[in-house]
Amino acid sequence: MGGKNLDSVQYIRCSITLFTMAESTKIPKSVVLYIHKRNTFYQCRDCVLAKAQANRCALMGANIPIKPIGTCGAWLQRKGNIEVPFIGGYTKEELGYEEVPEGYSCGHCEEFLPGEKDCKKVDKHSPGDDPGSIESGGCCNRWEKQNEHEEVS
């Protein structure tokens, strides 16, 4: 009986260890640059580096067209009327540029687990925005397009 209880305790400890290991194998928010900014779907139209009504990007220069529904890994939220001059020298491939009309929040990401406010890849308990959770309004650079019937606004 005592031995059986000991086995149970060891089983529980083992389960906790495995659970902790599974959690810790997720990627920290800081590694994937997890952010949660208000009133945006993280598109070029809201990026401080966008120019010409978000049809050009300061980083790519004046000769490479983009769209307001684009985004990339360098997205920075627009603030006020700041106008960044053309810098140029970066390509769409280098910046990870892509276009998705519905935007790039966690609520539109294949990895999002809405019922648990969690992510299949990113550790919700790691330091960063939204302590203890991954929110539908968040975003990170591991975003992946979701099937339409699964989307959460």
Ligand code: SF4
């Ligand atoms: S391509 Fe990237 S850096 Fe350029 S405007 Fe769009 S989000 Fe901003």
Ligand code: SF4
């Ligand atoms: S749900 Fe997608 S965008 Fe949000 S943290 Fe996870 S991988 Fe990143």
